[in-house]
Amino acid sequence: xxxxxxxNIRHSYLANPKSDDDYALQRVHLDWDDGGAYALLGPxxxxxxxxxxxxxxxxxxxxxQLLFDDRDVTALEPDERNIAQVFQFPVIYDTMxxxxxxxxxxxxxxxxxxxxxxxxxxxxxMLELDSMLDKKAAGLTPDNKxxxxxxxGLVRDDVNVIMFDEPLTVIDPHLKWKLRSKLKELHQxxxxxxxxxxxxxxxxxxxxxxxxxxxxxQVLQVGTPVELFERPTHTFVGHFIGxxxxxxxxxxxxxxxxxxxxxxxxxxxxIANLKQGTVEVGVRPEFVRFTDSGxxxxxxxxxxxxxxxxxxxKLDGLDHSVNVIVDEGDDLPEGNVxxxxxxxxxxxxxxxxxVAETQG
Amino acid sequence: xxTSNPRAWFLVLPVICLVAFNALIPLMTVVNYSVQExxxxxxxxxxxxxxxxDVLGSERFHAALGRQFLFTGIILAIEVPLGVAIALAMPRxxxxxxxCLILMAMPLLIPWNVVxxxxxxxxxxxxxxxxxxxxxxxxxxxxxxQSPLAAWITIVAMDVWHWTSLVVLLAYAGLVSIxxxxxxxxxxxxxxKFAVFRHIQLPKMKKVxxxxxxxxxxxxxxxxxxPFVLTGGGPGNSTTLLSIDLVKVALGQxxxxxxxxxSLIYFAITLLVSWAFYTAMTKDDQN
Amino acid sequence: xxxxxxxxxLYIVFLMLPIYWLVSMSFKTTNEILAGFSLFPQEFxxxxxxxxxxxxxxxxxxxxxxxxxxxxxxISVSVALPAAYAFSRYRFMGDKHLFFWLLTxxxxxxxxxxxxxxxxxxxxxxxxxHIAVALAHCLFNIPLAVWILEGFMSGVPKExxxxxxxxxxxxxxxxxxxxxxNIKAGIGVAAFFCFMFSWVELLLAxxxxxxxxxxxxxxxTKTASSAGYELGLLAAAGCLTIIPGAIVIYFVRNHIAKGxxxxxx
Numbered sequence: 001x002x003x004x005x006x007x008n009i010r011h012s013y014l015a016n017p018k019s020d021d022d023y024a025l026q027r028v029h030l031d032w033d034d035g036g037a038y039a040l041l042g043p044x045x046x047x048x049x050x051x052x053x054x055x056x057x058x059x060x061x062x063x064x065q066l067l068f069d070d071r072d073v074t075a076l077e078p079d080e081r082n083i084a085q086v087f088q089f090p091v092i093y094d095t096m097x098x099x100x101x102x103x104x105x106x107x108x109x110x111x112x113x114x115x116x117x118x119x120x121x122x123x124x125x126m127l128e129l130d131s132m133l134d135k136k137a138a139g140l141t142p143d144n145k146x147x148x149x150x151x152x153g154l155v156r157d158d159v160n161v162i163m164f165d166e167p168l169t170v171i172d173p174h175l176k177w178k179l180r181s182k183l184k185e186l187h188q189x190x191x192x193x194x195x196x197x198x199x200x201x202x203x204x205x206x207x208x209x210x211x212x213x214x215x216x217x218q219v220l221q222v223g224t225p226v227e228l229f230e231r232p233t234h235t236f237v238g239h240f241i242g243x244x245x246x247x248x249x250x251x252x253x254x255x256x257x258x259x260x261x262x263x264x265x266x267x268x269x270x271i272a273n274l275k276q277g278t279v280e281v282g283v284r285p286e287f288v289r290f291t292d293s294g295x296x297x298x299x300x301x302x303x304x305x306x307x308x309x310x311x312x313x314k315l316d317g318l319d320h321s322v323n324v325i326v327d328e329g330d331d332l333p334e335g336n337v338x339x340x341x342x343x344x345x346x347x348x349x350x351x352x353x354x355v356a357e358t359q360g
Numbered sequence: 361x362x363t364s365n366p367r368a369w370f371l372v373l374p375v376i377c378l379v380a381f382n383a384l385i386p387l388m389t390v391v392n393y394s395v396q397e398x399x400x401x402x403x404x405x406x407x408x409x410x411x412x413x414d415v416l417g418s419e420r421f422h423a424a425l426g427r428q429f430l431f432t433g434i435i436l437a438i439e440v441p442l443g444v445a446i447a448l449a450m451p452r453x454x455x456x457x458x459x460c461l462i463l464m465a466m467p468l469l470i471p472w473n474v475v476x477x478x479x480x481x482x483x484x485x486x487x488x489x490x491x492x493x494x495x496x497x498x499x500x501x502x503x504x505x506q507s508p509l510a511a512w513i514t515i516v517a518m519d520v521w522h523w524t525s526l527v528v529l530l531a532y533a534g535l536v537s538i539x540x541x542x543x544x545x546x547x548x549x550x551x552x553k554f555a556v557f558r559h560i561q562l563p564k565m566k567k568v569x570x571x572x573x574x575x576x577x578x579x580x581x582x583x584x585x586x587p588f589v590l591t592g593g594g595p596g597n598s599t600t601l602l603s604i605d606l607v608k609v610a611l612g613q614x615x616x617x618x619x620x621x622x623s624l625i626y627f628a629i630t631l632l633v634s635w636a637f638y639t640a641m642t643k644d645d646q647n
Numbered sequence: 648x649x650x651x652x653x654x655x656x657l658y659i660v661f662l663m664l665p666i667y668w669l670v671s672m673s674f675k676t677t678n679e680i681l682a683g684f685s686l687f688p689q690e691f692x693x694x695x696x697x698x699x700x701x702x703x704x705x706x707x708x709x710x711x712x713x714x715x716x717x718x719x720x721x722i723s724v725s726v727a728l729p730a731a732y733a734f735s736r737y738r739f740m741g742d743k744h745l746f747f748w749l750l751t752x753x754x755x756x757x758x759x760x761x762x763x764x765x766x767x768x769x770x771x772x773x774x775x776x777h778i779a780v781a782l783a784h785c786l787f788n789i790p791l792a793v794w795i796l797e798g799f800m801s802g803v804p805k806e807x808x809x810x811x812x813x814x815x816x817x818x819x820x821x822x823x824x825x826x827x828x829n830i831k832a833g834i835g836v837a838a839f840f841c842f843m844f845s846w847v848e849l850l851l852a853x854x855x856x857x858x859x860x861x862x863x864x865x866x867x868t869k870t871a872s873s874a875g876y877e878l879g880l881l882a883a884a885g886c887l888t889i890i891p892g893a894i895v896i897y898f899v900r901n902h903i904a905k906g907x908x909x910x911x912x
Contacts, residue, residue: 108550371733374726382786386763449654469892603758623759
C-alpha cells in the first residue's frame with residue numbers, strides 16, 4: 001500500500017506541445033492517502049484515462065513526478081511499480097482455467113505453490129468464484145471474467161494500488177450494481193488504495209470516499225460526494241453531478257447586488273471577490289422553491305421521475321429554463337409562477353469557478 | 361435473425377446454375393468415364409470398378425501420392441511457423457507496415473507459370489543468380505535437371521517463396537486485432553515474452569491460422585503449374601506430384617478411364633483430408 | 648527492437664531476389680545471358696520489351712488474359728451478390744448444404760477438371776473463347792466471392808433492410824442504393840480475390856484455349872519449351888505480367904488487411 005503523490009504532472013501526446021491546448025492533461029497536483037477509495041470522474045476525453053495510465057506506468061508523463069510513498073516511480077515499468085489494473089473489457093487468459101488465471105501473476109514472481117494455493121482459494125472465496133475454479137476461463141460470463149481480472153490484482157500482496165478503467169462497461173445493467181457493491185465490499189476488506197475511473201456519476205459517488213472530477217484535462221474539484229453535491233467549485237461539476245444537474249443562469253452585478261433578469265437574488269458568495277469575468281448563478285433544483293413573489297417564469301414541462309417530479313420553468317425575459325424538484329405529494333404548479341432560490345445554497349460563479357463565500 | 365423465405369432460391373439460382381454447370385456436368389462425365397472402357401470410335405463398355413482397382417493398386421499412383429504427401433508435409437512444416445514468426449516480428453503499426461505488406465503480397469499476384477519460369481531462370485546452374493552463386497561462388501554442386509534432391513529443394517524453396525506471404529498476411533491480421541489491453545495486462549502480471557505468445561497471441565490467432573493451414577494444405581495438394589513449369593516433373597519422375605501425373609494420364613495419354621478413376625480418387629482424398637483437418641482444428645470451438 | 652525487424656527485412660529481401668533477377672534478365676540481350684553470369688545488365692537493352700509490344704502473338708496474350716479475367720470478375724461478383732444476400736439474411740430449405748457444397752468446389756483440384764472441361768466447352772462450341780475461360784474460372788471464384796461477400800454482409804445490421812422496406816423501398820432499389828454502398832469494401836475485396844485467382848491460373852486457361860483467346864501464360868510456356876530458348880524475351884514477358892498485380896495491390900492496399908482479417912480467403 002502506498003501514498004500516491006502527483007507532483008505537477010502534465011502530459012501531451014504531441015512531440016512538441018506549444019500551447020495549453022496541446023496538453024491532454026493540464027497541471028495535476030494531488031496527494032492521495034493510503035488505502036483510500038478514489039474515483040476519477042469525467043466525460044470522455046477529459047484526461048482521466050491519461051492520468052490513470054500515468055499512474056499505472058503504461059504512459060510516461062511529459063512533465064512532473066509520480067511518487068509512491070516518496071519513491072519516484074515516474075519512469076518505472078508497470079511491473080516494477082506493484083500496481084494492478086482492471087480494464088474496460090475482461091482481460092483473461094483464454095487457455096487457462098480460473099485457478100490458473102489467478103495463480104499466473106504469483107507464478108511469474110516465483111512464489112511457491114503452497115502459498116499460491118492458499119492465496120488463490122482466499123481470493124476466489126472473496127470474489128465468489130470458488131465454485132468455478134477449475135472451469136475454463138473463456139466460457140464464463142463477462143461479470144465473472146471481470147472478477148478474474150480483479151482477482152489477478154488482489155492475489156498479489158505487493159500491490160500498492162488497484163486501478164479500474166471503467167470496468168463495468170461490458171457488464172449487463174442488472175449485474176452492474178451487484179458488482180459495484182462487491183467492489184465496495186472488497187475495498188473495505190482488503191484496505192488497498194483503489195482508483196476507479198468512470199464517466200458514470202453513480203458509480204463514482206457510490207464507490208469512492210473522494211472523487212476527483214475532471215474535464216478539459218484539468219482537475220476541477222476533489223472532494224467527498226457530499227462536498228461535490230453541496231458545494232461544486234466549478235459549474236461543470238455542478239452540471240455533471242446530480243440528476244438533473246445544477247441550474248446555471250447568467251447574472252449581472254448591478255449596484256452591489258446580483259440580478260437575474262432584473263430581479264435581485266441573494267447568494268452565499270461575497271460579491272467583493274468578483275473580478276471582471278462572466279458571472280453566473282448556480283443553484284440545485286433541490287433548493288428552488290415556488291413562491292408568490294420572486295423571479296417570474298412559465299411552466300414548460302413536468303416530468304414524473306418516481307420519487308419526485310421535475311418541473312421545468314422558462315424564465316421571463318431570459319432564454320433559460322430552471323429545473324425545480326417538487327417532492328411527491330406536494331402541489332404541482334402550472335402556468336405562470338414565481339421562483340425563489342435558497343440563499344445559503346445559491347452560489348456565484350465567475351468564468352465557471354466558484355466565487356468565495358461571505359465569511360461568518 | 362434470419363427470416364424464412366423460400367423466395368431466396370431465386371437469389372441463389374444464378375450461382376447454382378453457373379457452379380453446377382462447371383461442377384456437376386464435368387463430374388458426371390468423369391464418373392461416367394471412370395466406370396467404362398473404350399477401344400476408340402466412341403464405343404464404350406461397362407467396366408465397373410476395374411479402373412478404380414487398377415489405379416489404387418498401381419505403383420505409379422502410390423508413388424505420386426507418396427510424393428504429394430511428402431511435398432505437402434514439408435511445405436506446411438516450413439511455411440506455417442515461418443509465416444507466424446514473420447508476422448510476430450512485424451511492428452503492429454507505423455508507416456512501414458503498408459510498405460511491408462505490399463511487398464510481401466507481390467509473390468501472391470504473379471501468374472503461376474511466371475513463378476515457375478522465374479525460378480527456372482533463377483536456378484540455372486551457370487547463368488542463374490542462385491545457380492551461379494551455389495555452383496561457382498559456394499562450390500556446391502547444384503543442378504536441378506540432374507539431381508532429384510536439387511529438384512526437390514528447388515520446388516520446396518519456390519513454394520515457400522510463393523505462398524508463405526499468405527500465412528504472414530493472415531497471421532498478421534489476426535495479431536493486430538488483439539487489443540493493447542491484453543499486452544498491458546500481461547506486462548502487469550509479469551509475463552515473459554514466451555508466455556505472452558503462448559497464452560495471448562497464439563490462442564487469438566487460432567481462427568486465422570486454421571484457415572491458413574487449411575488453405576495451404578488444399579492448394580499445395582492440388583498444385584500443378586509451378587512445379588510443372590519448373591521441372592516438368594523431373595528429373596525422370598522424381599518431382600511428379602499428383603496433379604502432374606493426372607494431367608499426363610488425362611491430357612497426355614488420353615486414357616479416359618484411368619484418368620477419370622484417378623480424378624475421383626484424388627478429389628475424394630482432398631475432400632477427406634480437408635474435412636479431417638478442419639474438424640480437428642475446430643473441435644474446441646464446438647465445446 | 649532493431650534485431651526483431653531483421654526478420655521481416657530478410658524475408659522481403661528473399662522475396663525480391665528472384666523478382667530482381669527476372670527484371671534484370673529482361674533488360675539483357677540473349678547473348679549476354681547465355682554467355683555467362685552477370686549481376687547487372689552489361690548491355691542494357693529494351694529489345695525484349697520492344698519485341699513483345701510489336702508482336703501480336705505476344706501482346707494479344709496480355710489482352711486476352713485481361714479480357715477473360717475482367718469478364719470472370721464481373722460475372723462472379725454479380726451473381727455472388729444476390730446469393731450472398733440470401734445466405735446472409737434468409738433461411739431456406741437446404742441453405743446450409745448449399746453453402747457447404749459451394750465451398751467444396753474451392754477444394755476441387757483443377758487437374759481433375761482439365762479433361763472434362765475440354766470436352767464440355769468443346770461440346771457447347773465455346774472452345775478457344777474468352778467466355779469459356781471466364782466461365783470455367785467461375786467454378787472456384789464464385790464460391791470464394793459468395794464466401795467473402797456473405798462475411799461482409801453479416802456485418803451490416805438487418806435493421807437497415809427493415810427500415811428501408813418500411814420506408815417503401817423496393818428490393819431492387821434498396822439493394823443498389825442503400826445496401827451496396829455499405830459493403831463497398833467487401834465488393835472490393837471479393838473483386839480483388841477473383842481477379843487474383845483468375846489472373847494467375849494457368850491449367851484451365853491453357854486447356855480451354857488455342858489461338859483466339861490464348862492467354863499470356865500459354866504464350867509464355869510455348870516459348871519456354873520451344874527450341875529457340877529466348878530467356879530475355881521470356882523474362883520481359885514475365886515482368887509485364889507482374890504489373891497488373893502490382894497495380895491492383897496498390898489500389899486495395901488499405902483493404903488488404905481487412906479482407907484477410909475477415910479470414911475468408
